[in-house]
Amino acid sequence: MEKMIVAKTGNEAMAEAMRQINPDVVAAYPITPATEVVQIFSSFVADGRVDTEFVPAESEHSALSACVGAAAAGGRVMTSTASQGLALMHEVLFIAAGLRLPIVICEVNRSLSGPINIHCDHSDTMASRDSGWIQIYSEDSQEAYDNTIQAMKIAEKVFLPAIVSVDAFIISHSMERLEILPDEEVQAFIGEHRKPYDLLDVDNPITLGGLDLQDYFFEHKRQEIEAMKEAKAAVIEVGKEFGEKFGTSYGFFEEYRMEDADLAIIALGSTAGTTKVVVNALREKGMKVGLFKIRVFRPLASEEIKKSLEHMKAIAILDRADGMSSFGGPVFHEIRSCLYESEKRPIVTNYIYGLGGRDIFPEEIESVYKDLEKVAEKGEVKNLINYLGVRE
């Protein structure tokens, strides 16, 4: 099998994956910084490079609503958005998951207003983390491409929708080396479209999304919760199969120089790349540091996270969103909670960083490892929640 090596931005990479998936329907609304995905895909449609019917919706709310209709009618369906767009979709996110529709969103992580800002943070996807969507974060363009292909397959295995995201501009607009699979390999990998049901089957009419009261709502929700548990196995299975076929395996997370590490940073998305550079530099100086990159945040691999992290002395969690609870960010809450069951229970601190696209520098990441070193030495934490790179 011959992979094509090209230079593409994160947006181009996701659009390329969408082209190869060749969905029945794409309904989308452009938004910075995901506009390109919609633009590029439109040109694929205009040039007949896909069989997809494109719905240029008049809002993100309608875009995802049309996706729900399209998927319920038995189509393979995708869309793309960012930030305010995802927020406008918010209501329908829960409905798509509740109706068990395997829609995939190619998402670009951008700050939610206000104040308005077009740059990267994770407040948008973090605000939808409890909507019943599988969430996969990508470190670079290659992952964005690989994740999009895998997401389609995972979603159709468990009948839950999935969001694949990349960091605004840092990845969405940065040209990187990208290995593209042959079209037919992608098609063979994702396989025939699996649909949960089919409204177009008029001979077997079903009613869908009706009023569900106290006597059945909970059972339907329980089904959805179980599907998210099943998604764990699907993520692993699909990630492994991807590796066997195409060379790079994927799991819930990536452990970078973690095998003998005492101190770990946990990060999502592009910051993981920066952190790897710092880890290498500190390793040169003899520090036992590692990076634990979360790829799949939903489903949350709580048991696996616990097992991988419980032997650490101290852990710092980098959150590119704040929960506005006065108690840190969402990743911090969840990972720390995973470790509660551990008898070893390492120290876990939180660093909120990079809001509104504020750059994070290697020196700052290094300072976090240095903090961790002190914390581990003393066995006590002075500042549990920290803010990195903000002027006092």
Added chain:
Amino acid sequence: MPSLKQLSSEKDLFTYGHRACAGCAASIILRQVALVAGKNTIFVGATGCMEVVSTIFPYTAWKVPFLHNAFENSAATGSGIETTYRSLKKRGKITKKINVIAFGGDGGTYDIGFQSLSGAMERRHDMLYLCYNNEAYMNTGIQRSSATPFGAHTTTSPAGTVIPGKQQFPKDLTEAIAAHDIPYVAQAAPHNWADFTKKVEKALTIEGPTFINVLSPCPLGWVYPPHLSIKMSKLAAETCFWPLYEVENGIHKINFKPREKKPLIEWTKLQGRFRHLLSESNKHIVEEAQKEVDRKWNRLLKMAEAKI
């Protein structure tokens, strides 16, 4: 136009056992639509009375595929279904003709779903959108909408001691959708089942987006005894408050001209929501409402006459 004999030999696809109030006109409307549309039809309902009463799990009144998504998006949802249909047809995976009918009440159509409807119409999806207009948010307990008539009492435009009911004239949604220059737009009412079913049949035959706005008298919200629902529909047409007309390829055509146009009060005086208008101090409201009905009717007459 199908005759009653023909229609009655068809099976109801919107069946009994739904939980609509006794005398609910919206259930008459949906029943008539389903009879005409037939089994190769997918319905999408906005959140609202008719979605609620017809789909309480595990009971459905639908014998055709039905999807509810949310309140403001039934047009967008229908557009998605229609797009998959088109896509699969293009790929040769489906051959039969399937209708897509999205519907909503006036809340889901005039107000919160207006944008979604406008978008779907502009994008030229081959679907029928049907509004059952009961002139307020009845499902949540009779709050005013932009379809609520001038002077009407609702729970959010109450007839108080200072403000006597709704202070604005209703939005003319039928004309607003006609302004999208779609091939077919119509206004109908359930008392005239012949006119209404003919319009549904026509809308489903026409390729492209079509829209029918149906007046849906509501015993609870309009405050009249349930047996008068059809009378209310008829009087709305006879007073020309709710003209039965269609706009086909941009040309207005009136489908019913009363021999003698009845005064609006003949209709309003039968409804509790207008009770406060019977007092002497509110006489000016009745006059203003009548004036507006006259203005709109004359405008429609002129357009129909000029064939525009």
Added chain:
Amino acid sequence: MKKGWKELPIGTQIIKPGSSEDFKTGDWRIEKPIIDFDKCIHCLICWIYCPDSSIYVNDNKVTGINYDFCKGCAICAEECPKDAITMQSEVESE
């Protein structure tokens, strides 16, 4: 017994078309319509206006009323052009 989450079809599907026919609404009624077949001309006006599909029609003839579902709205009685339908109190008829 209501089904548990393992037994229900996924995604809130109701797979039995028209299952509301298992949910009787006839007990909502206060007054019941009675057809006088001597007056009935089988014009089917009552049938087309019935919100609850509760007028039985067979071979283009009105044959009766489905009292399991008729909510007693009396639209049929009001609209019958021959006054062939009258409303009778449920209390009295018991």
